[in-house]
Amino acid sequence: MTPADLLGGAILVALVCYAVFAGADFGGGIWDLLASGRRKREQRALVEHAIGPIWEANHVWLILVIVVLFTGFPTAFAAVSTTLFVPLTLLLIGIVLRGAAFTFRAYSGRDPVQSRWGLVFSGSSVVAPLLLGAIVGAIASGRLRVSADGMPLSPPGAWLGAFPAAVGIFACALFAFLAAVYLTVEAQGELQEDFRRRALLAGVAVFLAAMAAAVVSWREAPLVFAGLTARGWSLPLHLGTAAAGGASFAGLLTRRYRLARLAAAAQAGLIVLGWGASQYPYLVVPDVTISSASAPRQTQVLLLAALGVGALTLLPSLWLLFRVFKGRRPAGPAPG
Amino acid sequence: MTDLAAARWLFGTSLAFHIVFAAVGVAMPLLMVMAEWRWRRTGSAVHLELARRWARGTAILFAVGAVSGTVISFELGLLWPRFMALAGPIIGMPFSLEGFAFFAEAIFLGIYLYGWERVSPRLHLASGALVAASGALSAFFVTLANAWMNHPAGFDPAGGPETVRPLVAMFPPGWSHQVIHVLISCYAATGLAVAGIHAWFLRREPGHPFHRAAFGIALAVGGAAALLQPLSGDLSARQIAVHQPVKLAALEGHFETMRRAPLRIGGWPDAEARVTRWALEIPAGLSLLAFHDPDAEVRGLDAFPRDRWPDPLRVHLAFQVMVGLGSAMAALSLAALLLWWRTRALPIHRLFLGAAVAAGPSGFLALEAGWLVTEWGRQPFAVWGVMRTSEAVTPLAHLSVPFWTFAALYVFLAAMVAVLLWRQILHAPPPGPDGGPP
Ligand code: HDD
Ligand code: HEM
Ligand code: HEM
Numbered sequence: 001m002t003p004a005d006l007l008g009g010a011i012l013v014a015l016v017c018y019a020v021f022a023g024a025d026f027g028g029g030i031w032d033l034l035a036s037g038r039r040k041r042e043q044r045a046l047v048e049h050a051i052g053p054i055w056e057a058n059h060v061w062l063i064l065v066i067v068v069l070f071t072g073f074p075t076a077f078a079a080v081s082t083t084l085f086v087p088l089t090l091l092l093i094g095i096v097l098r099g100a101a102f103t104f105r106a107y108s109g110r111d112p113v114q115s116r117w118g119l120v121f122s123g124s125s126v127v128a129p130l131l132l133g134a135i136v137g138a139i140a141s142g143r144l145r146v147s148a149d150g151m152p153l154s155p156p157g158a159w160l161g162a163f164p165a166a167v168g169i170f171a172c173a174l175f176a177f178l179a180a181v182y183l184t185v186e187a188q189g190e191l192q193e194d195f196r197r198r199a200l201l202a203g204v205a206v207f208l209a210a211m212a213a214a215v216v217s218w219r220e221a222p223l224v225f226a227g228l229t230a231r232g233w234s235l236p237l238h239l240g241t242a243a244a245g246g247a248s249f250a251g252l253l254t255r256r257y258r259l260a261r262l263a264a265a266a267q268a269g270l271i272v273l274g275w276g277a278s279q280y281p282y283l284v285v286p287d288v289t290i291s292s293a294s295a296p297r298q299t300q301v302l303l304l305a306a307l308g309v310g311a312l313t314l315l316p317s318l319w320l321l322f323r324v325f326k327g328r329r330p331a332g333p334a335p336g
Numbered sequence: 337m338t339d340l341a342a343a344r345w346l347f348g349t350s351l352a353f354h355i356v357f358a359a360v361g362v363a364m365p366l367l368m369v370m371a372e373w374r375w376r377r378t379g380s381a382v383h384l385e386l387a388r389r390w391a392r393g394t395a396i397l398f399a400v401g402a403v404s405g406t407v408i409s410f411e412l413g414l415l416w417p418r419f420m421a422l423a424g425p426i427i428g429m430p431f432s433l434e435g436f437a438f439f440a441e442a443i444f445l446g447i448y449l450y451g452w453e454r455v456s457p458r459l460h461l462a463s464g465a466l467v468a469a470s471g472a473l474s475a476f477f478v479t480l481a482n483a484w485m486n487h488p489a490g491f492d493p494a495g496g497p498e499t500v501r502p503l504v505a506m507f508p509p510g511w512s513h514q515v516i517h518v519l520i521s522c523y524a525a526t527g528l529a530v531a532g533i534h535a536w537f538l539r540r541e542p543g544h545p546f547h548r549a550a551f552g553i554a555l556a557v558g559g560a561a562a563l564l565q566p567l568s569g570d571l572s573a574r575q576i577a578v579h580q581p582v583k584l585a586a587l588e589g590h591f592e593t594m595r596r597a598p599l600r601i602g603g604w605p606d607a608e609a610r611v612t613r614w615a616l617e618i619p620a621g622l623s624l625l626a627f628h629d630p631d632a633e634v635r636g637l638d639a640f641p642r643d644r645w646p647d648p649l650r651v652h653l654a655f656q657v658m659v660g661l662g663s664a665m666a667a668l669s670l671a672a673l674l675l676w677w678r679t680r681a682l683p684i685h686r687l688f689l690g691a692a693v694a695a696g697p698s699g700f701l702a703l704e705a706g707w708l709v710t711e712w713g714r715q716p717f718a719v720w721g722v723m724r725t726s727e728a729v730t731p732l733a734h735l736s737v738p739f740w741t742f743a744a745l746y747v748f749l750a751a752m753v754a755v756l757l758w759r760q761i762l763h764a765p766p767p768g769p770d771g772g773p774p
Pocket of ligand 2: 056063354355358362399402404406407438442474475478479
């Protein structure tokens with residue numbers, strides 16, 4: 001384990017947290033868009049209650065990924081920023097519109113205005129994970145080529161392809177699944193049944209999208225495919241993911257929602273871990289590796305120390321946040 | 337528009353947009369906590385109402401600050417990948433620590449906004465205080481990064497990666513002046529802007545308890561900061577005189593190296609003719625201010641090769657705007673202090689309220705102007721003396737497309753925020769029978 005490996009691991013952990021926490025916030029937006037039936041309003045209100053106090057904190061995981069990447073692996077940051085200029089810019093527009101619309105909706109008060117902002121919020125909640133998934137897919141697939149200092153050799157459209165698209169759809173399905181499962185814990189009565197049904201449907205969608213992505217990866221992302229199938233740890237990882245997936249389904253079917261929530265989070269986390277592990281030691285396949293992109297060792301060591309100290313302040317605060325809002329009595333009054 | 341120009345415009349616009357929300361994010365939590373504290377101490381219902389309303393305003397502004405800050409973090413790579421490849425390992429430390437400050441800010445703001453009925457009074461107030469502290473901390477860290485760009489330290493540009501010393505780079509010469517100046521500016525700009533808004537309402541209804549409470553707190557914070565600002569600015573200028581003499585020369589429109597250099601107020605620097613026209617000149621003023629010695633020699637732009645000059649016209653004008661507004665703000669604050677001293681009451685004389693309304697926008701204008709001074713004054717370098725902006729820019733083309741897109745997005749968001757805030761303020765409670773909200 002070099003400092004570089006540890007830092008790579010830290011980035012992966014931050015990505016896992018981003019998927020498990022912020023992923024569900026995106027998923028909430030997807031269910032806002034897909035709200036239907038007699039309890040449309042209640043569904044939307046629940047999503048808003050659930051996300052309100054925590055989305056900004058969850059969002060910071062992404063910032064952490066970015067800063068650790070550019071500090072610890074500057075060439076990888078340059079490579080990602082230049083080759084993925086277009087999807088990253090679109091993602092930014094999505095993130096801006098989504099965050100602004102969510103807040104504007106909460107504070108705008110009047111109905112027609114609220115529903116317009118609601119549409120911006122939910123629309124961008126679909127677009128952003130699609131792009132996020134596509135970005136991950138492009139990084140893993142080996143279609144982005146860069147020079148030794150991270151400058152692009154492939155054309156600006158190189159990120160487009162079947163595998164990135166498949167991963168984008170998979171990310172949407174996964175985030176929607178996470179959100180629906182989490183919301184079953186926070187809802188009551190019929191609303192709970194609504195989200196239980198949605199969670200089960202989304203779970204099936206996750207499975208199908210995963211299969212589709214795996215099939216495409218065989219042709220378009222050989223390294224991921226090899227990583228997912230042929231390495232020593234790939235079997236235990238698959239088994240773990242499958243077990244978590246099974247447990248979350250079982251929890252939903254038997255209405256043991258807290259169990260389902262835990263299992264679904266574990267499943268999403270393992271999926272991200274699996275992606276990271278499968279492309280180790282590449283940061284951007286195939287030209288940028290952990291060692292080729294590394295910052296000077298002293299920077300990496302200090303950065304690790306900073307992350308450690310930061311974690312000491314972060315973890316208790318996060319624990320407090322989630323205990324206050326996601327503990328025993330999750331749903332609460334609107335901000336006042 | 338060349339791609340380099342588009343990249344600069346895009347980045348500059350994004351920062352100019354973000355800084356407004358960032359400054360509010362630093363100072364507004366303080367105001368809000370002060371109001372809540374007053375309520376908890378005295379039971380004054382107006383102060384509770386005020387804390388809640390300020391918290392709502394903060395929530396709206398914070399969300400826009402968070403997303404616009406995210407844009408900048410990505411744009412660092414999207415627009416300046418070569419700069420980041422060089423600077424990332426050197427100044428990544430403050431950025432990474434800033435990440436944890438963001439976490440603290442977002443977490444405790446969540447608790448503050450949604451936790452009124454859920455957490456104990458003490459935890460609630462403490463959360464607000466933590467938001468205020470971590471806001472200041474994030475400004476602290478990001479300004480360290482900027483101080484390094486102005487005065488790179490902690491590595492040898494000619495040497496290899498093994499010369500990188502992140503902890504040295506984190507505190508480059510002059511960091512303390514810049515950090516202090518930036519922090520004070522956040523409180524001055526936000527405090528006086530909020531005071532200006534409530535002064536506007538007080539002019540119509542001088543007795544309104546809600547606006548009086550708001551005006552008092554905002555004026556105290558903003559006024560105190562505005563009084564300190566010129567002092568801190570003087571420290572900054574003296575530190576530039578030593579470490580970035582070419583920037584000082586541009587700032588002052590000072591072309592010719594000389595002893596007893598005059599201080600130029602106003603004026604129009606002409607880089608071709610190498611003179612500053614139509615300025616009010618105070619003999620030996622610059623030597624005195626920069627080195628505290630009327631006979632000190634101040635290097636002019638002529639002491640530096642032409643291709644290292646920033647554009648003296650822009651830099652000088654922006655500097656004049658900042659200093660002019662800063663002096664006016666300090667004068668207003670001094671007047672407030674004297675009025676308060678004489679009457680021991682909130683200064684709500686009509687004339688004073690009028691001046692406070694007029695001064696409302698000036699803090700933010702000065703803030704923007706000041707950043708333009710720093711950023712334009714560092715040109716043509718992105719990292720002073722080490723990397724030119726033209727070497728830092730991305731090799732990609734068509735950058736004017738994202739520029740216009742984001743410019744439109746920012747205009748739209750700014751308009752929306754203005755409408756929302758306006759509604760929050762307009763619906764201020766009418767005075768109730770006991771002076772509190774009905
Ligand atoms: C409320 C805003 C505000 C006000 C009233 C002032 N400033 Fe300022 N100034 C800033 C807000 C600001 C800033 C936006 O925060 C800057 C930009 C970068 C920085 O470090 O602070 C800045 C930069 C800045 C610099 C350049 C620092 C650098 O490039 O490193 C100097 C020399 C001064 N200021 C001096 C002054 C003086 C002499 C003032 C007298 C009234 C003054 N400022 C008022
Ligand atoms: C001097 C200029 C800057 C100051 C004083 C400043 C300060 C702040 C403050 C106080 C906040 C939180 C408050 C709010 O969201 O309204 C914030 C948010 C943010 N800033 Fe800045 N910032 C500056 C420039 C930058 C730069 C250059 C970057 C890019 C690296 C950046 C990235 C961010 C990000 C990512 C957030 C969002 C954090 C969150 O999600 O809570 N800022 N900034
Ligand atoms: C928030 C207030 C700020 C404003 C309004 C601002 C404005 C600008 C402008 C106008 C430019 C383009 C300069 C030109 O081409 O003439 C620029 C460049 C740049 N700024 Fe800032 N800036 C701010 C703060 C910061 C901070 C805090 C950082 C870093 C931590 C930063 C980093 C950069 C970088 C990397 C460039 C590109 C390289 C260069 O042009 O020198 N800026 N900024």
